[in-house]
Amino acid sequence: MPARTSWSSPRSASVSTPSARTRRPPGGRRIPVRVDFVTCDVFTSRPFAGNPLLVVPDASGLGAASMQAIAREINYSESTFVLPADDPAHAYRQRTFVPLAEIPYAGHPTVGTALVLSWLGRVAPPSGGTGTAAITIEVGFGPLPLDVRFEAARATRVRMAQGKPEWGEPVRDPAFLARLSEGLRIPRDAVGGGLPVRAVSTGNRFLIVPVGSVAALEGADPDPRLVVAVERELGTLGTYAFAFAPGGRIRARGFASGAGVPEDPATGSAAGPLGIYLALERALPDPAGRFLVDQGIEMGRPSELEVEVDRREDGTPAGVHVSGSAVRMMTGSLEV
Known part of the structure; x- marks a missing residue:
């Protein structure tokens, strides 16, 4: 069925705890599921520049087909879907989709997703609020180290290691x-x-x-x-x-x-x-x-x-x- 979308400016809206659970009543007819998202412009410091990204901060319950359908509907270069990490020592697992397929990872989605999750409080700033928080995430080819830079307890920049050349x-x-x-x-x-x-x-x-x-x-x-x-x-x-x-x-x-x-x-x-x-x-x-x-x-x-x-x-x-x-x-x- 077509996806219905609602959105609001982050300056006036609060972010609720995202949910992506599939629901079916006893009769078996599928009830639409609400999937919360955040968008950002990446590799820029000003709005309406850089590369747009859609992030689903909690994709638990979404299958690959639904993720692909959302990526195709939004039609950004990439969309990301965040899941619990397989290794509890890692921050989260990131699945990345272009409009036509899933790919192992990509640069602007990795930077943007880390910043979005930091803004939502899921990556903690260093002691004192300013400095770098080192985390490891999971992408399609394995663990990926990131350094998240914070200024006054707000994430401002991500430094991303890439895979073996x-x-x-x-x-x-x-x-x-x-x-x-x-x-x-x-x-x-x-x-x-x-x-x-x-x-x-x-x-x-x-x-x-x-x-x-x-x-x-x-x-x-x-x-x-x-x-x-x-x-x-x-x-x-x-x-x-x-x-x-x-x-x-x-x-x-x-x-x-x-x-x-x-x-x-x-x-x-x-x-x-x-x-x-x-x-x-x-x-x-x-x-x-x-x-x-x-x-x-x-x-x-x-x-x-x-x-x-x-x-x-x-x-x-x-x-x-x-x-x-x-x-x-x-x-x-x-x-x-």
């Missing part, structure tokens, strides 16, 4: 690069910019595509059918195209049409692989391994992602962290 060989096949250029609608001589195309994963596998200039990146107008075909050849969730920008910053655009996300305003699970990629290519904007990514500009939803790459003595990447903030937007409920 893995990468493929550089893609140099001219026919493949021609198909990629055609799919992204970026001139062939702008794809690469002196660096190779490569698939990289820190939990989700993305095709990292360097572009020769910010102007060429801004002009990209992907053909979803062609881009999805290219992604399937390399088994990637999406494509993350980037260009070097002034001031040591990176401009990026993320595309995942195969997952139901034609373009993403902020993609934390691709910004991490980008950091690994830049370390592999010895192309980090800052020798210290820290840089900022600007994404969502072309969508009118500017986002800022902070990336920190951990390297071994020989310079090869060992791991990566992605950090960001969020703004609470709505509370409400669906009947499913």
